[in-house]
Amino acid sequence: MRRALELAERGRGLTSPNPMVGAVVAAPGGEIVGEGVHLKAGGPHAEIEALRAAGRYARGATLYVTLEPCAHQGRTPPCTTRIVDAGVARVVAPLVDPNPLVAGRGFEVLRRAAIEVTVGLLAEEAALQNRVFFTAMRERRPHVTLKAAMTLDGKIADAQGASRWITGEPARARAHRCRSEADAIVVGVTTVMRDDPELTVRLGEPWPREPYRVALDTEGRTPPGARFIAAGDPARALVAVGAAAPEERVLPLQAAGATVVRCPTRDGRVDLGFLLGELFRRDVRGVLVEGGGEVHAAFLDAGLVDRVTVFLAPLLVGGRTAPSVVGGGGRELKSAVRLGPLTITPVGDDILLEADVIREPRGA
Ligand SMILES: NC(=O)c1ccc[n+]([C@@H]2O[C@H](COP(=O)([O-])OP(=O)(O)OC[C@H]3O[C@@H](n4cnc5c(N)ncnc54)[C@H](OP(=O)(O)O)[C@@H]3O)[C@@H](O)[C@H]2O)c1
Incomplete structure (x- = not known):
């Protein structure tokens, strides 16, 4: 199963809206006779690849797969049929697939075909690996990661609004890796106007997927020449405006190629829950919220942040009015948003801090 999880990693950032999945076929003696990985939605599923590689050795073997095999006809035929036909004796999986189209039915089909099914091996590791997919299936909205680069005193820009470059080159490269794993990158209109970001994935190598580039902009103040609109496929540039955003501002954005999504407002600003629903409908499973501070606060206050990723730079900038x-x-300390254990990774001269948001109220 560890090998299967390792194989699944190869699909990181590539499989959405599907989960990452790896599979291993082991002969009765334990020898690995086939391996497979899911690398792209619409492409072959991991278990099918592993069975194909195993060929006749699949008969009587054990299939280790990091997620419940599907039993429905999707873009590819049901995996359970192939598993049964291959004569596999036993299937071991960590978890039930939370996708309502699967949700236990895959295991049921296998058991009915007299295949021994064992569920639960390395369940925690498998759930963490696919945390984005699991949150999206459970909550019926995308998984949200809040991402920022800040100085040691918690500032994301100086008092004049300049935020380039807080972190060094290795941290910026890592930030692009984070983008490559997201399906949408979201920023506030103030960030658009001050920084004019492209919101694209820029790795050393070409990247086959293009996350949506999204601006939160209640009044439609985004300049039609904003770089994020033309930085990639303009149809993947979304401007989320309020229901009352003036038509004379919306039309030039549409003329520039951007997709304008009219959203209801909540407390006078774009309703974030509604926007996430719209993104989910567009197959977005993982969202990266890249600031600024107002937008981060709004997502946290709405209870819509699942994970926090902060790059901490060895700089002190100060300034009463510099955005944090x-x-x-703000909140009272007793109602602070609480985070789970921090993962701490040095990246060049900076430090990457990552943690999941704890959702249960204190003491629950
Ligand atoms: N270091 C970093 O990682 C980083 C990253 C990003 C930005 N920054 C810096 O952060 C600064 C901007 O941050 P900021 O906090 O002033 O602004 P911001 O978060 O970028 O944008 C806030 C604006 O977004 C609009 N918005 C629409 N719907 C919203 C909603 N539901 N909740 C909250 N806002 C919503 C609001 O304007 P409307 O009501 O008009 O729509 C709001 O004023 C810039 O100086 C930038 O350089 C730093």
Whole structure:
């Protein structure tokens, strides 16, 4: 199963809206006779690849697969049929697939075909590997990661609004890796106007997927010449405006190729829950929220942040009015957003801090 999880990693950032999946076929003696990985939605599923590689050795073997095999006809035929036909004796998986189209039916089909099914091996590791997919299936909205680069005193820009470059080159490269794993990158209109970001994935190598580039802009103030609109396929540039955004501002954005999504407002600003629903409908499973502080605060206050990823730079900038990583009205310490254990990774001269948001109220 560890080998299967390792194989699944090869699909990181490539499989959405599907999960990452790896599979291994082991002969009765334990020898690996086939391996497979899911690398692209619409492409072959991991278990099919592994069975193909195993050929006749699949008969009587054990199939280790990192997620429940599907039993429905999707873009590819049901995997359960192929598993049964291959004569596999036993299937071991960590988890039930939370996708309502699967949700236990895959295991049921296999058991009915007299295949021994064992569920639960390395379940925690498998759930963490596909945390984006699992959150999206459970909540019926995309998984949201809040991402920022800040100084040691928590500032994301100086008092004049300049934020380039807080972190060094290795951290910026890592940030692009984060983007490559997301299906949509979201920023506030102030960030668009001050920084004019492209919101594209820029790795050393070409990247086959293009996340949506999204601006939160209640009044439609985004300049039609904003770089994120033309930085890639303009149809993947979304401007989320309020229902009352003036038509004379919306039309030039549409003329520039951007997709304008009219959203209801909540407290006078774009309703984030509604926007996430719209993104989910467009097959977005993982969202990266890249600031600024007001937008971070709004997502946190709406209870819509699942994970926090912060690059911490060895700089002190100060300034009463310099924006910090979370703006808004702030909270009392007793109702602070609490995070799970921090993962701490040095990246060049900076430090990457990552943690999941704890959702249960204190003491629950
Ligand atoms: N270091 C970093 O990682 C980083 C990353 C990004 C930005 N920055 C810096 O952050 C600064 C901008 O941050 P900021 O906090 O002033 O602005 P921001 O978060 O970029 O944008 C806030 C604006 O977004 C619009 N918005 C629409 N719907 C919203 C909603 N539901 N919740 C919150 N906002 C919504 C609002 O304007 P409307 O009401 O008009 O729509 C709001 O004023 C810039 O100086 C930038 O350089 C730094």
